Amino acid sequence: MPIRDWLAPITLVTVLAALLGTMYLGYTADPEKHLHDFPIALVNQDVGDTLAGKPTNLGAQISTALGDQVPAEKIDLRTVGINEAHRQLRNGEVYGAIIIPGDFTKRVAILGAASVVTGDVEQPMISVLTNPRAGTLAAQIMQTIADKAMTEVNTTVGTQLADQVRAAIGSTPLSGAAQLQLAEPIDVVVSAYHPLPEGTGQGLAAFFYTLVLLIVGFSGAMMINSLVDGSLGFVPAEYGPWHKPTTPARISRWRTLLIKWAIAVISAPLASAAFLAVGALLDMSIERPLMLFLYGTLAIIAIAVTGLSVMAAFGTAGLMINLIVFVVLGIPSSSGTIPLEATPRWIADMASFEPMHQIYLAVRAIMFFDGNLEAGLSRGLWMTIAGLAIGLVLGFAATHAYDLRGLHRLGLDHRQEPATVEGH
Numbered sequence: 001m002p003i004r005d006w007l008a009p010i011t012l013v014t015v016l017a018a019l020l021g022t023m024y025l026g027y028t029a030d031p032e033k034h035l036h037d038f039p040i041a042l043v044n045q046d047v048g049d050t051l052a053g054k055p056t057n058l059g060a061q062i063s064t065a066l067g068d069q070v071p072a073e074k075i076d077l078r079t080v081g082i083n084e085a086h087r088q089l090r091n092g093e094v095y096g097a098i099i100i101p102g103d104f105t106k107r108v109a110i111l112g113a114a115s116v117v118t119g120d121v122e123q124p125m126i127s128v129l130t131n132p133r134a135g136t137l138a139a140q141i142m143q144t145i146a147d148k149a150m151t152e153v154n155t156t157v158g159t160q161l162a163d164q165v166r167a168a169i170g171s172t173p174l175s176g177a178a179q180l181q182l183a184e185p186i187d188v189v190v191s192a193y194h195p196l197p198e199g200t201g202q203g204l205a206a207f208f209y210t211l212v213l214l215i216v217g218f219s220g221a222m223m224i225n226s227l228v229d230g231s232l233g234f235v236p237a238e239y240g241p242w243h244k245p246t247t248p249a250r251i252s253r254w255r256t257l258l259i260k261w262a263i264a265v266i267s268a269p270l271a272s273a274a275f276l277a278v279g280a281l282l283d284m285s286i287e288r289p290l291m292l293f294l295y296g297t298l299a300i301i302a303i304a305v306t307g308l309s310v311m312a313a314f315g316t317a318g319l320m321i322n323l324i325v326f327v328v329l330g331i332p333s334s335s336g337t338i339p340l341e342a343t344p345r346w347i348a349d350m351a352s353f354e355p356m357h358q359i360y361l362a363v364r365a366i367m368f369f370d371g372n373l374e375a376g377l378s379r380g381l382w383m384t385i386a387g388l389a390i391g392l393v394l395g396f397a398a399t400h401a402y403d404l405r406g407l408h409r410l411g412l413d414h415r416q417e418p419a420t421v422e423g424h
Helices: 004-028 058-069 082-090 104-114 136-169 176-183 205-231 253-281 289-314 317-328 345-350 355-368 377-404
Strands: 038-044 049-051 054-056 075-079 096-100 125-130 187-192 237-239 242-244
Touching (some): 004 317, 004 345, 038 058, 038 082, 038 136, 049 104, 058 096, 058 104, 058 136, 082 096, 125 136, 136 187, 205 289, 205 355, 253 289, 253 377, 289 317, 289 377, 317 355, 355 377
Parallel strands (some): 038 075, 038 096, 125 187
Antiparallel strands (some): 049 054, 096 125, 237 242
16 A cells, blocks of 8 residues: 555544544633623613602613623623513523512612611512523523622612712711621522423433434434445445455446435434433433424434435545534534533534534424424424435435436446346
């Protein structure tokens, strides 16, 4: 084997290693640094009250301050009503919400008065809702952002309230308890909106379910391609040290691809059912098993059909193309572990066409958002169908073009019968 023939595999392995390092290490290195367009809902229900003799709405002031202070390039702060906030949380459109209640200013006024006149008082409260069903890490990032923002709000409101109290009491010293109360006047209550049930791996179950669908479709296509080609005599059928000689079949590329597609279609529902059975045995929380089974079958078929078509069109190079498209580029841009808004923009941009992200959106919607179309199922479903259509068209066009131009496999023309020797 000449040295130059060594260069191709060595180069491919090196390029693949560099691509894997760029994709996988690049998207995990620093999510907070790469933060962009992170969606958070802001709800101000405060009706205002009289504070220091003036009509005041602290909720509106806080909302304005948050809008000015939060970096717009990192945070997509959406000022919405309470019903719209709940809708976006239900559909996974936002990773959390900050809610200022209707009596916020009134409670602040009462707290200020209680610092001078003794009596029972409840702290003003701001609710921070995280959305763990939209992503575990996203919920953690949401809590970190809210902690920083609410610390600033507490400081600002505390300073303002302390100044008003001191103006009211003059030189009379405040008690230690009153000073502590005014230092952090707001009670920030953090809670999960629609918490995840048990058996979901803290939200990672949707990602790993997507991953197994992708792997069985991708690896299944490679196995089907190799086994069918071996049975038809196009590649050596080797079993350890044994070799099974097979006379190459005179069959068109198109008919060969049809056989492979048929095997993939028959195998897909069996694989999807196997995943559900294993999930049930492991007490995995699956609220809509039939919907997940049907979509899982469709996803496996789409991946396998497209993968087989790529190999039919590009031959051995199709293996590398499938690996890059479905695995190397797919996992980092899936948003299953790290939200797209916390990855570099060039990785987030790939999610618009990468198959794994579309499948993840659909699986997450089925598992965590009650199969709601608006929660990603609609997009995932139609993009999966579009991917299947692309695979069908590619396979049909490539194999027919090769057959019509006489580019037969191993040079065997399927339109001619093999020559026979007549006995005398």
